[in-house]
Amino acid sequence: MRIVLHIWRQKNGRSSGKMVRYELPDINSHMSFLEMLDVLNERLIEKGEDPVAFDHDCREGICGMCGFVINGTAHGPVRGTTVCQLHMRHFQDGEELYLEPWRAKAFPVIKDLMVDRGAFDRIIAAGGYVSVSTGSAPDGNAIPIPKDNAELSMDAAACIACGACVAACPNASAALFTAAKISHLALLPQGEPERHQRSLRMVAQANTEGFGACSNVGECEAVCPKKITLENIARMFRDYIGASWTRRPAGASRG
Amino acid sequence: MASTFQRTLRFYEATIGKKALIAVTGAILVLYVVGHMIGNLQIYLGREALNAYAHKLHDLGPLLWLVRGFLLLAVVVHIVASIQLWLMNRAARPSRYVRQSWVKATFASRTMIVTGPILAAFIVYHVLHLTVGRFHPGFNHELDVYHNVVAGFRNVPTSVAYIVAMALLGYHVSHGAWSMFQSAGLHHPRYMPIVQKAAVALAIALFVGNISIPISILAGFIR
Incomplete structure (x- = not known):
């Protein structure tokens, strides 16, 4: 399936960020959301670009490390789940997704989708x-x-x-x-x-x-x-x- | 040992303290609004009944002013604490989301800070209009309330303004009337759904009951 991503890219806490568009034409619908981002990052690294920073650890939905906002909803559209347990089959082919970090004064952005x-x-x-x-x-x-x-x-x-x-x-x-x-x-x-x-x-x-x-x-x-x-x-x-x-x-x- | 005064100050300083005060003053104002509507609905009993009610209230003398002062204090505390919290809340989210969507938050719950100030402005206008007699060419200062209400609402823009204000009141109460229980720490899964439905029912009752008066007057049922 084809997915279009608009991701918040921010170099560090002091710089100002902006949304950057990425296109992934060949995503497997069985991938988790984070696996989809892994694919994106591998390609960015191959091209010599800076990969997207995001927090994650257990990828089983129990550690609390992962999480960002997808189309204005924290952890995305499925209720009672973290982004690591959210799978691409919940999205439409060709869907445009806006990924942003948690936004709060008390959670300063470290880099991209990662907050402190x-x-x-x-x-x-x-x-x-x-x-x-x-x-x-x-x-x-x-x-x-x-x-x-x-x-x-x-x-x-x-x-x-x-x-x-x-x-x-x-x-x-x-x-x-x-x-x-x-x-x-x-x-x-x-x-x-x-x-x-x-x-x-x-x-x-x-x-x-x-x-x-x-x-x-x-x-x-x-x-x-x-x-x-x-x-x-x-x-x-x-x-x-x-x-x-x-x-x-x-x-x-x-x- | 901390004095009661210090304790009160420290309580007010905290967000939860402000919320508790907004809840208590909100409860006072909701009860007042319900009583005010029931009193006003006596217009359907005729000129004598409504005017007798108005005279009875005026005959309370100093007690009437005491109640007015108490309500004014409740309004001021409600507004000041709400604005302080609103400023704090804005500061807590300095950068907005590029995309924002809501899963559960109702329109009413997200617009309390919009409906509130408009209602405050309406209350000032309402007191000037039907209590003081400003912006009201046919106002009778001999306490002929029935005449003042009927003459006032025959003016279409005035009636429309009142109806819009009552719609905003309905929104404000539909969230506020259950939110006050939550803010005071009263929440039980058995009763909360009932309280939430009751808040919406109360909001609709306030809206329908209050706007029935200008509509009846414009339609000529009350003359």
Whole structure:
């Protein structure tokens, strides 16, 4: 099949980018989207041109490295999938595709379709953990956890931090990512002790990084390859609002 | 220990705090708009009923001004917090996509920042028109509300302006009336779909109920 690509080419973070047109006349419809780009890059290298830079790692849809915007939709037209698991058979012969990097102030472009998602790491470092004492592994089922909570926590933990939610949000908000990372811990007894502090710190870090605010349009939920839901964002709001008004500063335990 | 004042300031500083305030003030304004429409629909009960209602409200005296002040405060907080968030959100996406498409985002949800300011301008015009009596040649200052409404809406451009404003109100409420629950952290998969449908139903009810008045007047059902 024939595919026409318009790809965002940007040399580095300081230069300004532009869309460049490439034509691939002989693409196999069983190829994944990234394999199609591999073919393009091999030909660019043969011609002595600079290949298109894009992030990828496992190519199994579970690592969260890959991702860019295809025709205005993060991870392309198929719901619940990453670009590495998107196959060319979902496109028409002769289709024109516009590939752009995640666009957000907090995700500066490194090169072409590659962005720096270090802001996500700093949100996790701000509170996305549980402080546990190390030692031997605890007994299984020593802490009872309701089945529903275990399932909801696992659903939130499915977030692979790819950044599609930020890319799809009209406000470049990291609400869905932050909410997923807050939720999967908040729903479990192990996460409960630091629940308030965690929501305050992670939300504050997301604001510091320059992500926008959530305006409940739901575009993040629609493009999320792991189908993380808006319910998690409401849980984050609930925790944050509660923590803001009831948190006691250190050393003031008697209130 | 942080004082309540410091706590409030810090809460407002955060995006989630602003959103919570937009939700609460939005809820106040939606409740007011519903009450306002129900009050106005008394025009169908005749001149005496509507004018008696207007006199009853005016007889509240200082309480009326207290309510007006409270509503004005809600409007100001709603607008200021929304504009601040909008500026933040614009800064968060400095470069636009060459191609942009929407999977799920509704027209209403993406245009809150457009419908909002137009509605604010409409509210100013509406108060000047039917409360103060500006831009209204036949205005009766003796609190003959029925006459003022009928005479005001006989003017076709005025009626059209009101109808357009009510369409925008419908869009704004169709997103805002469920969004306020989400922003306040209230979301349950069992109830959220119902809340979302109720928001659209409320938006349609507000639109139909309100525009029925100028349309009835232009059509001559109310004279």
